[in-house]
Amino acid sequence: MANLAALQEFKAKIDVEIENYFDRVIKETEKIDKDISGALKHSKKIILSGGKRARGAFMYYGYLAAGGTELKRMLKTSVSIELVHLFLLVHDDIIDQDSKRHGVITTHEYYKKIGKNFLRNKNPEHFGVSMGIIVGDMLGAMGNQIIFESGFNSDLVIKALTKLQKIISMTVIGESEDVHIENRGKATVDEILRMYEHKTAKYTFEGPLHLGAILGGKDNKKFLEHLSGYAIPAGIAFQIQDDILGVFGSEKKTGKPAGSDIRQGKYTILVAKAYERADKAQKKALEGILGKPEISKGEIEIFQQIIKDTGSYDYAKKLSKELVLKAKRELSKLRIKPEAGDFLNDIADYMIEREL
Numbered sequence: 001m002a003n004l005a006a007l008q009e010f011k012a013k014i015d016v017e018i019e020n021y022f023d024r025v026i027k028e029t030e031k032i033d034k035d036i037s038g039a040l041k042h043s044k045k046i047i048l049s050g051g052k053r054a055r056g057a058f059m060y061y062g063y064l065a066a067g068g069t070e071l072k073r074m075l076k077t078s079v080s081i082e083l084v085h086l087f088l089l090v091h092d093d094i095i096d097q098d099s100k101r102h103g104v105i106t107t108h109e110y111y112k113k114i115g116k117n118f119l120r121n122k123n124p125e126h127f128g129v130s131m132g133i134i135v136g137d138m139l140g141a142m143g144n145q146i147i148f149e150s151g152f153n154s155d156l157v158i159k160a161l162t163k164l165q166k167i168i169s170m171t172v173i174g175e176s177e178d179v180h181i182e183n184r185g186k187a188t189v190d191e192i193l194r195m196y197e198h199k200t201a202k203y204t205f206e207g208p209l210h211l212g213a214i215l216g217g218k219d220n221k222k223f224l225e226h227l228s229g230y231a232i233p234a235g236i237a238f239q240i241q242d243d244i245l246g247v248f249g250s251e252k253k254t255g256k257p258a259g260s261d262i263r264q265g266k267y268t269i270l271v272a273k274a275y276e277r278a279d280k281a282q283k284k285a286l287e288g289i290l291g292k293p294e295i296s297k298g299e300i301e302i303f304q305q306i307i308k309d310t311g312s313y314d315y316a317k318k319l320s321k322e323l324v325l326k327a328k329r330e331l332s333k334l335r336i337k338p339e340a341g342d343f344l345n346d347i348a349d350y351m352i353e354r355e356l
Contacts (some may be wrong), residue, residue: 062212174199
């Protein structure tokens with residue numbers, strides 16, 4: 001698939017930059033504090049163990065779409081959004097109580113394990129969470145610093161950093177909505193779609209595209225609005241597919257335990273639509289399985305079958321395809337370099353075709 005090949009090619013390039021960046025920072029930090037340099041080593045392991053680099057790619061191709069020509073500089077600068085992404089994931093893993101990220105032990109669990117082995121008369125779980133918060137904050141600062149030191153025109157750098165803070169703030173709103181929905185245990189489809197827009201679409205698609213366009217010197221309102229017209233529906237479609245993977249995906253493909261979203265009690269669009277259409281027996285089964293810390297393979301299969309039997313799975317797949325078509329129509333209104341247009345057009349398709 002051409003869309004996957006382009007993303008894989010970009011990933012190979014940016015991963016070299018990510019590794020070089022971490023190696024340099026680790027070397028500098030070792031002279032100051034061994035504990036923090038150790039945290040950076042573990043962060044490097046997590047980030048290089050998986051991930052599509054979609055946010056970095058959107059930042060890069062947003063720059064290309066804006067007519068930017070300093071491609072090597074932009075590639076290095078795109079590392080910034082990947083570090084911001086890792087910062088948010090480290091905190092998200094604490095919230096979701098996940099033990100693995102891309103098949104690697106999560107930051108808070110890594111330090112919890114260290115706490116059990118080396119700390120006396122202290123709470124290792126609290127130590128792990130504390131270190132996870134600290135490490136996440138550090139990664140966020142590093143992401144900002146990359147843009148600050150990128151070498152682009154200072155006015156553009158200030159605009160980009162301002163935009164980055166808005167991206168993070170909107171992501172916080174989306175995360176808050178997600179936490180409230182999960183703990184409330186119910187939500188309408190509209191409430192979930194709004195949360196997807198704030199937490200995923202603006203952060204994964206729109207934000208990076210805007211950052212790239214800004215650094216490319218094309219931050220006029222009309223251009224950014226067209227990018228948003230593409231990014232918001234494509235981003236929501238991406239999150240819907242992510243939800244499908246969270247219920248039906250295998251650990252080998254996702255890097256997270258099978259049925260992780262079921263275990264965590266995530267109230268996704270799949271769950272909302274299933275509850276809406278389920279009969280009494282199906283609702284009882286859903287309630288008994290969703291959010292159960294220890295679930296069997298059989299219970300996961302029962303949950304998956306209800307999602308299919310209620311038509312929730314088909315509804316989600318249909319909606320995501322409609323959103324991608326909407327995104328591609330908006331993209332066609334932009335006159336941008338074919339390389340950027342082809343990538344954005346193809347990647348919209350790929351994001352909803354990711355394997356289970």
